Amino acid sequence: MYSQKLQEVLRIMGIGGKTWQNEELTRPEVAAMLKPKVSARQLQAYLNIARKYLPEFKKFTNKKTGGLNGMSKLYKYHIAPLQEIRSLAREHTLADIENEFLQRGSKK
Template sequence: MSLPNCRENSYFYIYRQFQEVPKQGGRGVEELTRGQVAQMMKPVVSSRQLQKYLNIARLYIPGFENFTDPKTNGLNGYAKLNRSHIRVLQEIRSLARTQTLADIEQQYKQQRLRDKV
């Protein structure tokens, strides 16, 4: 599956394509540490950079709701990653190579508002 050429369509692609990220705690789902996932990214990113991608995903991508701490409304440090999360984070990482994280977050925010209407 290839990404559309248009930047705006790529946000839509990520948002729509990955709405069915498997929920945590499923049988046979290998849990990964953030360090392991950071090493699996291409190119490799730091754990700190991965947290920034997770922060965007938890706010705007369906399937990442478990990464929001209900008490603090911030990033949940106890939420577990699995291989199905990598492709979404990789797409965010790919977008981050051409624009700032603030721009990416703004696009997801606009997409979410359009979906609510």
């Protein structure tokens, strides 16, 4: 078995394990990664917008209830779109942001 330090180096390089893009993150970790960081409740609001309008968040919709699926996994590639929503939230209401993403979706 590899030493712990070697395992960490291999992990960072994407060899013999998860790549940085596929590393599963907790919701508190993602909330802390956003600039400025947000609360779990704010992150949930951003996820709710993202799941409705962004294809990479499609799995975040609960098929039975139509609401947010709390069991969906977050990965590093989710951070950039959530950061965009976070940046918009500093200047606009969540309703304004949702309308912006709705308009983007209708233009496609």
